[in-house]
Amino acid sequence: MILAPSTIDLFAFGEESLLDLVSGQASPFFAYDLGAARERFRRLRAALPQRVRLAYAVKSNPGLPLLETFSAEGAWFDCASAGEVSTVLAAGGTGAGMVFAGPAKSERDLQAALFAGARVQVDGIEDVARLHTLHEGAEPLPVSVRVNPAQGVSEVATIIGGGGPSAFGVDEEVVEEFLTEAARYERVRISGVQVFAASNELDAGRLLANHRTALRIARHVQAVLGRELDLVDLGGGLGVRYDVTQPSLDVRTLGAGLGRVLEENAWFTGELLLEPGRWLSAPTGVYCARVVRTKDSRGERFVMLEGGINHLLRPLMTGQPFPTLALRPGVGVIGSAGSGAAGGALVRTTLAGPLCTSLDRLGTGDLPADLRPGDVVVFGQAGAYAATQAMTHFLSHPAPEQVWVG
Ligand SMILES: Cc1ncc(COP(=O)(O)O)c(C=O)c1O
DSSP: OOOOOEEEEHHHHHHHHHHHHHHHSSEEEEEHHHHHHHHHHHHHHSOOOOEEEEEEEEGGGOOOOHHHHHHHHHEEEESSSSSHHHHHHHHTTTTTGGOOSSSSSOHHHHHHHHTTTTTEOSSHHHHHHHHHHOOOSSSSSEEEEEEEBBBBOSSOOOTSSSSSOSSSSEEEGGGGHHHHTTTTTTTEEEEEEEEOSSSSSSOOOHHHHHHHHHHHHHOOOOHTTSSOOEEEEEEOOOOSSSTTTTOOOOOOHEEEEEEEEHTTTTTOOOOEOOOOOOOGGGGGGGEEEEEEEEEEEEEEEEESSSSOOOTOOOOHHSSSOEEEEEEHHHHHHEEEEOOOOOSOEHHHHHEEEESSTTOEEEEEEEETTTOOOOOOEESSSSSTTTTTSTTGGGGGOOOOOOEEEE
């Protein structure tokens, strides 16, 4: 079966390549297409106003070959731990092209960010106080303040922000108090603003509404400080579809809209950053796991795989499964769920993993009735928030292999 063109962006590889991968590779494994990553970066770069810098959000997929690929394309990086900082430096990134965020930065994190020369985004006065102590340079350390807007948009509000109470940043309502307090720490200087309150957003208009909010907040911060900001960071949140029935985010509409937002905000002449993670990395990867057994239990069909939430946790956290294909080694694609590729008779199926907990579910969808041991289930869009977001050590199964192609 040939994948329908509309499904291609859900799976990084075509049918032939998937067959080659599963025949040459022990299951379960992740495979990533670096050519697709490069193409993705260039597509987004071309769609956005020249002035907007792209800082790849490392947390979405910190694989060294991926970071090297983005680094060679001129990406900046958004890091959130000392570990991410060292991977970026190993991949050829530099502190001058790095921002550092996180709601609970340890001293080790702050030291790594300072050592690299990254721009730290402070989430509260505690960050300012600790940087004041740690910073050794003669000039005040420029930092950005992350502001939690009073209103935001989010498809997955449980994952990140979206207005309301949040562990992230300084609440917009108290930002003036924060700035007054921060001014007491003369070795630290608030010079930028970061606002990020969206996640997996597929609607360019809603992202642009957030960007307008970010610039409105930045303008207010600049007015309160009485000096020009040098950096405004609009965060990430550019979404990808996990099902063919969802629309794709139109990055050209986003780029054109951002151009208009910048025209409306001619007061700001500093660096402007976007921090996309998922949009750049999700479509570059697949996760493949062999079927171990199938079972009908009281009217429900289960297919048990070699890997579960120890390798893919996102469906359990968000309730949104990854799109799947059923692949028969030596034959080809025999059916799919959420990918639009039609096959033989399909039956409602719950995918379960090998862990001894009923939480170990990877989603429910329509998969071929004759799916059997030895077949492989391929999960698309698995290049982001997958391999490193899972419960790898639970039950001590081996970590999945990661295969880099291209
Ligand atoms: C500070 C920061 N920037 C960027 C991102 C990337 O978000 P996305 O992958 O949705 O683009 C995240 C995600 O959690 C984040 O916390």
